[in-house]
Amino acid sequence: MTMITLFRKPDVFDPNFFISEELLKDPKYKEMSGNAKIAFILIHDRFKKSKLKDEMGNVYCELTIRKLMELLQGNES
Numbered sequence: 001m002t003m004i005t006l007f008r009k010p011d012v013f014d015p016n017f018f019i020s021e022e023l024l025k026d027p028k029y030k031e032m033s034g035n036a037k038i039a040f041i042l043i044h045d046r047f048k049k050s051k052l053k054d055e056m057g058n059v060y061c062e063l064t065i066r067k068l069m070e071l072l073q074g075n076e077s
């Protein structure tokens with residue numbers, strides 16, 4: 001099973017920042033597909049809820065590609 005593991009530094013991530021408006025309005029995301037924007041929002045939400053940290057204090061989340069595809073298709077299981 002392929003796993004996506006994403007890291008972030010705790011000091012550069014604001015869990016209260018809702019990213020979707022920026023994805024819709026910022027010209028740098030104009031070429032980004034709708035599904036890519038939704039995937040970004042789903043992954044962002046995982047980070048907000050994650051309690052996983054590595055030895056350096058970076059917060060991370062894990063998400064399988066299959067699970068991400070299920071979420072994008074609305075077949076959450």
